[in-house]
Amino acid sequence: MTSARPYLYLAPTLAVLAAFTYFPLARLAELSLHAPGIGTSLGPWIGFSAYSTLFANPLFWRVAGQTLLYVFASVPIAMAVALALALLLDQPLRGVGVFRVLYYTPVVMPTVAVAALALWMFNANGGIIDYLLHAIGIGPVPWLVDGAWALPTLMIVAVWKNVGYYMIIYLAGLQSLPRAVLDAARLDGARPIARFFTITLPLLRPTTFFLAVVALIGSFQVFDFVNLMTQGGPSNATNVLVYFAYQNGFEYVQLGMAAAISLVMFAMVLMILGALAWAFNR
């Protein structure tokens, strides 16, 4: 029975996953196909009508578009900034440990605190950001009150909060690079910038892939900053899929619709991750 043994060892993990991931997922799918019931019971079968209602709603498309914009703008920017910081903090500088801690601080700050801080800093009435920009002749910028500025403002806050985490991962990646390979590239005549693009960046590929996956999933699920800072406003300019699902489920008590939104989003994440994996393993 040796061949059964590995499956036996896998069983506990699979059981936990089944109970807390796959079963809820199936229930979610079931929920999206039924009319609202009373309590935890299901209403009558309505097929895919929740989905057709959803897809007919122009707000859904706007929210989905804003979510994708948020993800595909903030993730690459945060990763690029993180890599740049990691390259700097990989140098043998005096007091480099202090800087590593400083850049990591936002990661360990509670999201609520960061949101409160950001609300104060980006305040339209005398926020410190506008104050500083004014000193160099810019602004005032209508950060959170203007529809065109609100989503970028959330992105700035999210990048600021996450960049330290990505930086630490990149730093670990940089420090595990084979030094001799970089030395060899130097003796082969590659100057710093060429060395970065021809050696360092390609060798960091596994780290970049890992970070891209984690960052994409994480930023798709953005909710905290929206809920704490804008509640999706002004006039849905910062409404994103998770917040949209939350509104439908808990404000409008449309659990079936919320389930449908969640599953559509789940499918989107899966497709994007699939494309990402394909691109990285080519």
Next chain:
Amino acid sequence: MIEPALRFAGVGKSYGSARILEDLDLEIAEGEFFVLLGPSGCGKTTLLRMTAGLQTIDRGEIYLRGAPLSPIPPERRNIAMVFQDYALYPHMTVYGNMAFGLRRHGHDKTETDARVRRTAALLGIEPLLDRRPHQISGGQQQRVALGRAIARDPVLYLMDEPLSNLDAQVRASVRTEIKELQRRLGVTTLYVTHDQVEAMTLGDRMAVLNDGAIQQAGRPIDIYREPANEFVARFLATPRLNLLEGTLEHSNGSIVVRTPVGAFAWTQPPRSLPATAKVRVGMRPEEIKISFDVAAAGASLPIRLIETLGSQVLVFADFDGGELTVSIPADAMPHDAQRIAIVPSGSIVHVFDHAGGAALGHFVAGGEG
């Protein structure tokens, strides 16, 4: 005077207060295969990396064809290095690995292609050009690393223990290959190793390093025959140097070196021998003559252990105060031997200062005095 290809002038290195390289001077001629031999931590790799520009020079200067190296960054030194763990670019093909340095040095596609293919042909790695490093064996990877250096056609090769990650058989064949290639290409080579066989077989000349200082430099055979001190003698002995306490007895012009295993006649000792009577005597296993005709000899030593290496046999014999290792041809070994007698005449003896370890002289012993 012809400017040497590579010249170390008072080159030193410290980490904090620890001096890891004493200020050393060394000249390496154009086209020479020069080996730096020493135990780990002796500073030989530091010296190599300083030459490459991967570590800074704290004191002194290194000159390549007369030009000081320290103002030139490693990217522009026209030096190629072969690393211990090959350091191939894992994300590039063998072709890409060899072409990388050429493209960086401004060769166009046609020239690069021609050089890569010529070098691949030279090393017999043409079939591997499209493979990645992880798809080929260690010996092949080492050949690619050599190819990467050769294709660039630099003025100097630096090799940092390039054979130590290979298994014994591959090592021997790649060693021969490196020697042949270097002869053919005539490029000055600085080669670092802790393996005395590599040093002896590869080097036109070599330097033995210990504790950040050169112990002795010269042709391998000269260093082998006349080690400058106890350390060098010990380092160039396989499996180990027999070190004995000895005394010098002067008698009408010649000297007798008395040791616990016998007395050796030094018929033509140098005039400048110090007056001290106490010395240390070094004898390599293969330099000791022995006889199994114990009855004819006055004294003999009991055999404790015999190790057969194939063509050679190692005989371990006990004497009062220690153990003597002797190496003899396997066919000279009687299988029922219990004891050996040392035959002084023809044995080679190295005499070292008892305190400092500096060599006082080397001689082939005459008949017993």
